[in-house]
Amino acid sequence: MSMSYSFKSAFQSLCREKWINILSILTVTSSLLMITLTFFTLYNIELFTNRLPERFSMVAYLKNTLTPEEIQNITSTLQKREDIAAVKYISKEDALTELRQTLKDSGYILEGLDENPLSTSIELKLKKDFVTANSAKQISDDIRKIEGIDDVYYGEKIAEAINLLKKSLRNTSLIIFIIISTGVIFVIYSTVKILFYRRKSEIEILKLLGATKGFIRAPFLIEGGLIGFSGGTLGIIGALLFYFAVTYRLSKVIPILKSLAFPLEILVLLPAIGIILGIIGSVIAIGRLRL
Amino acid sequence: MITFQNVSKYYDYQTVLRNVTLTIEQGEMVFITGPSGAGKSTLLKLMYQAERPDEGDITIGDFHLASLKESKIPLLRRNIGVVFQDFKLINNLSVFDNVALALRIRGIKEKDIKNLVSNSLKHVHLRHLSDSHPKSLSGGEQQRVVIARAIVAEPVVLLADEPTGNLDPNTATDIIKLFREINLEGTTILIATHNRELFRDTGKRVLKLDGGNLIGEEIG
Numbered sequence: 001m002s003m004s005y006s007f008k009s010a011f012q013s014l015c016r017e018k019w020i021n022i023l024s025i026l027t028v029t030s031s032l033l034m035i036t037l038t039f040f041t042l043y044n045i046e047l048f049t050n051r052l053p054e055r056f057s058m059v060a061y062l063k064n065t066l067t068p069e070e071i072q073n074i075t076s077t078l079q080k081r082e083d084i085a086a087v088k089y090i091s092k093e094d095a096l097t098e099l100r101q102t103l104k105d106s107g108y109i110l111e112g113l114d115e116n117p118l119s120t121s122i123e124l125k126l127k128k129d130f131v132t133a134n135s136a137k138q139i140s141d142d143i144r145k146i147e148g149i150d151d152v153y154y155g156e157k158i159a160e161a162i163n164l165l166k167k168s169l170r171n172t173s174l175i176i177f178i179i180i181s182t183g184v185i186f187v188i189y190s191t192v193k194i195l196f197y198r199r200k201s202e203i204e205i206l207k208l209l210g211a212t213k214g215f216i217r218a219p220f221l222i223e224g225g226l227i228g229f230s231g232g233t234l235g236i237i238g239a240l241l242f243y244f245a246v247t248y249r250l251s252k253v254i255p256i257l258k259s260l261a262f263p264l265e266i267l268v269l270l271p272a273i274g275i276i277l278g279i280i281g282s283v284i285a286i287g288r289l290r291l
Numbered sequence: 292m293i294t295f296q297n298v299s300k301y302y303d304y305q306t307v308l309r310n311v312t313l314t315i316e317q318g319e320m321v322f323i324t325g326p327s328g329a330g331k332s333t334l335l336k337l338m339y340q341a342e343r344p345d346e347g348d349i350t351i352g353d354f355h356l357a358s359l360k361e362s363k364i365p366l367l368r369r370n371i372g373v374v375f376q377d378f379k380l381i382n383n384l385s386v387f388d389n390v391a392l393a394l395r396i397r398g399i400k401e402k403d404i405k406n407l408v409s410n411s412l413k414h415v416h417l418r419h420l421s422d423s424h425p426k427s428l429s430g431g432e433q434q435r436v437v438i439a440r441a442i443v444a445e446p447v448v449l450l451a452d453e454p455t456g457n458l459d460p461n462t463a464t465d466i467i468k469l470f471r472e473i474n475l476e477g478t479t480i481l482i483a484t485h486n487r488e489l490f491r492d493t494g495k496r497v498l499k500l501d502g503g504n505l506i507g508e509e510i511g
């Protein structure tokens with residue numbers, strides 16, 4: 001099959017039927033832009049939530065009766081666990097100092113205390129993959145069983161909230177992606193079908209000259225892919241304009257927006273998604289037609 | 292060799308071809324004549340499978356059309372060159388590209404296409420118009436482009452349906468001369484025409500059709 005003919009024919013059709021193609025490309029552009037913005041939001045929230053586990057910690061309170069050797073043993077046991085990234089011993093004195101710093105001007109509350117009421121503790125940082133509600137609960141239950149540990153505290157609700165947020169964002173994005181992709185496929189399907197009927201007499205001639213179905217279909221598949229690619233490329237331009245508008249203009253009013261990151265993967269992904277959706281739309285359109 | 296064995300074709304309740312049996316030898320040039328509605332075009336259409344026979348069998352070389360699968364029709368058509376009465380040129384393609392289409396369909400490489408198309412256009416005396424578009428050409432010139440497209444891939448058989456129907460007598464004579472030249476190179480040619488002037492004194496076989504029946508033959 002002559003691919004150069006198929007490409008030439010597809011490009012000629014794009015130019016010849018420019019209005020219908022421009023309309024189709026703009027529709028695909030706006031749809032892919034919506035996918036990009038969803039991905040952009042998800043990407044930045046993922047970045048934000050990925051940093052949360054670094055701040056997530058678990059505190060194991062030790063019994064007051066422990067000797068330094070026993071504390072050392074507990075610390076070693078905890079360090080050996082594969083789900084714990086860092087272990088930090090906090091003495092009663094350190095805990096009190098930290099509390100005083102936290103209270104600042106309200107430090108007078110601690111005046112009048114005869115002795116330090118705080119417990120010695122070990123602060124644990126979990127490895128990133130284990131900052132889930134189930135893992136954190138499992139780890140805390142395990143640690144509680146260690147001889148010398150009085151109690152374990154961790155931000156149970158925070159861990160749950162992080163995971164719930166991530167999960168719902170991913171699900172919502174997936175649903176949005178599926179709905180918009182279906183829309184893009186339908187737009188390209190309709191466009192290619194119209195283009196096919198407009199070239200019906202040309203197709204009849206090709207058939208009489210002995211063209212195979214593949215030869216007749218190839219330009220339409222390429223044209224669908226090109227519409228998708230153009231939509232994707234314009235979508236990138238739209239997304240970049242949006243990004244610069246948000247980070248440079250809006251960030252003057254809302255400073256936190258300045259820290260938003262633009263996922264560079266989009267530069268490749270969007271045209272690729274456009275091409276794939278375009279070809280799928282064309283395959284459905286041409287595949288259903290009797291040649 | 293082309294054979295028709297008891298071939299019949301019906302449209303609704305009307306018989307277009309009835310029990311036609313004929314043989315055309317390889318390299319022969321044959322005219323099919325008869326009044327309008329005699330079945331000339333249908334006979335050709337059956338050969339390139341634009342129509343399927345209702346009865347009988349047709350063979351063209353190794354192709355047995357009665358048992359030919361639909362997927363093999365493109366292959367059959369690539370072995371046959373057809374000159375259509377209504378030209379069937381693609382108006383948004385240049386003369387060159389219209390002729391080249393027959394080669395691109397066959398998967399010929401682009402570097403070979405240039406030479407083959409150029410030779411074919413030279414054959415029909417149209418090389419100077421290769422960049423023109425069909426709409427800017429006269430009827431005779433368009434007919435020549437169709438002939439160039441039909442012969443460019445050197446088909447075994449060339450079918451022409453009223454190839455001079457839209458042309459003035461001088462151009463018609465030129466076109467028949469061209470067919471004779473092509474035939475001299477070994478291509479089997481079948482020309483359907485109602486114009487008796489075309490085959491007069493050609494010395495070629497003329498098959499006579501009337502009302503769908505093959506009523507006889509003569510030498511032109």
